[in-house]
Amino acid sequence: MTRPQRSDAARNRATVLAAADELFATAAAPAGLSMDDVAAAAGVGKGTLFRAFGSRAGLIQALWDLRTEPLGRAIENGPPPLGPGTDPRRRIAAILDAIVVVKLDNRYLTLAVEERSGGASLYEQPQYQLVHRLLSDLLRDAGRGKESELLAHVLLAAVRADLLDHLIGARGSSRRQLRAGVAAVADLVLNGSGG
Amino acid sequence: MTRPQRSDAARNRATVLAAADELFATAAAPAGLSMDDVAAAAGVGKGTLFRAFGSRAGLIQALWDLRTEPLGRAIENGPPPLGPGTDPRRRIAAILDAIVVVKLDNRYLTLAVEERSGGASLYEQPQYQLVHRLLSDLLRDAGRGKESELLAHVLLAAVRADLLDHLIGARGSSRRQLRAGVAAVADLVLNGSGG
DNA sequence: TTGGCAAGTGGACCGTCGGTCCGCATAGTC
DNA sequence: GACTATGCGGACCGACGGTCCACTTGCCAA
Incomplete structure (x- = not known):
């Protein structure tokens, strides 16, 4: 079955969510917000981001x-x-x-x-x-x-x-x-x- | 003011419209229809396509x-x-x-x-x-x-x-x-x- | 007919984007 | 301390809309 998540993964997930939330709250247009932007703002690699949320849609859905x-x-x-x-x-x-x-x-x-x-x-x-x-x-x-x-x-x-x-x-x-x-x-x- | 359009340009515009129309009539999903597809189907360079319609949105609007x-x-x-x-x-x-x-x-x-x-x-x-x-x-x-x-x-x-x-x-x-x-x-x- | 040139052509090229890959780091366990 | 599965990160990929520019062609005047 699914094994428990490692602590650093959980921490990163929270960091990314917070950063993305902040970005969406201040962004002028949502379409202009790239995954690279989110990764950079969260201080995290893009791979981490996709590992945690699967896709852009997944990240947005998680926020929502x-x-x-x-x-x-x-x-x-x-x-x-x-x-x-x-x-x-x-x-x-x-x-x-x-x-x-x-x-x-x-x-x-x-x-x-x-x-x-x-x-x-x-x-x-x-x-x-x-x-x-x-x-x-x-x-x-x-x-x-x-x-x-x-x-x-x-x-x-x-x-x-x-x-x-x-x-x-x-x-x-x-x-x-x-x-x-x-x-x-x-x-x-x-x-x-x-x- | 605006000068009349050259005959080959008019012909190409018509060709592209016909090809795009055909593609949209048979496509499974519109998002999957790229400008390269349209250009190829019309037998025309991509530059021609953009010169005639300005952008993807312009082409779609012209069809519509x-x-x-x-x-x-x-x-x-x-x-x-x-x-x-x-x-x-x-x-x-x-x-x-x-x-x-x-x-x-x-x-x-x-x-x-x-x-x-x-x-x-x-x-x-x-x-x-x-x-x-x-x-x-x-x-x-x-x-x-x-x-x-x-x-x-x-x-x-x-x-x-x-x-x-x-x-x-x-x-x-x-x-x-x-x-x-x-x-x-x-x-x-x-x-x-x-x- | 011809010469000149603006208008048009086409496809190589560019920047950006979502998404993948994989060598390396590290947390968790015994 | 050693071993391993999990996670990390950023180089990389393919696709896309759009641009550029060397070349071709339609058009008009002489």
Whole structure:
């Protein structure tokens, strides 16, 4: 089976994560961040980096997992409205809002996560599929019937990183406006005719 | 001012467009299509290719313009429901459906067009901005008020190439199902509460 | 027809990137 | 202290978008 990891490997992994986090927090554009940059910033060889994370996508995913882990737990078994136990409409709205907040707090990292690199699209990512499944179920509970799956995709498309980024950059939207806008869209989808 | 183009240049441009079109029609993945591939398929040097189209994005855009020009004209000054002169709700639905059809007919090309390459995102493309403006105005006419701009983005997000591609590939959706689904979403957004 | 030259051509070449390889260092163990 | 699996690091690789420039060719004027 898998043997325990050596201490220097664990230390390096943490160093790299910290350095990459810092870089993504300050970078102007995520696409311009090369693996050499990350390795240099972490004071580590490129081989080490790839040994620890497998690929560029793996590193980004690891960072993203770190940042979204609290939200994931809150949704899975936290208190309402994020956690289970509320009216599905309210929960959907809460989840979407929380997603927007996380994405705004990690703007460039989120852009990098959603960038299609290699053959893998956003829609193949386990996290996406998890949220999509959850939203689908909630929409079904809310009486959205057979369109639930598609509607879940549409709701998630409304909070895609590049769209948010565009709304901030080109339209100058504020955080408040974005959250309100997404809430309005969700409300329309949730409470429109047919519900 | 700009001098007329030499005849061999025009011929080569046409050759390249034809070859690239053929390649995109048969390619398994657009990202795997290199400029060298296109040049080789067209029987032309790479320099010629870049002289004619400026960049990879330029070539893809030229192809896309060719494919969408008829739809553009139909929307701008064709007969209803695509052209002006109908109920805005009906026109929005017609435009969205036409967009889905074009995207499905040019699946890999569309993926390539919407792939963020270089710094430019989908939202910076003139064509996107044109359609977005039109949809915004129509939504406003339909009484959608201040959320019109955001709603237009959301409607367009619902027909993004990678989403359609995912629905076809992973969920096995048929052309019919996709068109019906998008129509249902549009209906919800257009006729939901608040209109 | 011809001569001149701007426009166009093509492919060798470049810089960058993600990713691999492998000789060397070192942590963990007895 | 010795032995070994694990990890390290940076030279290296292949692919890609894009550039350069010596050569060719279409076009026009004489």
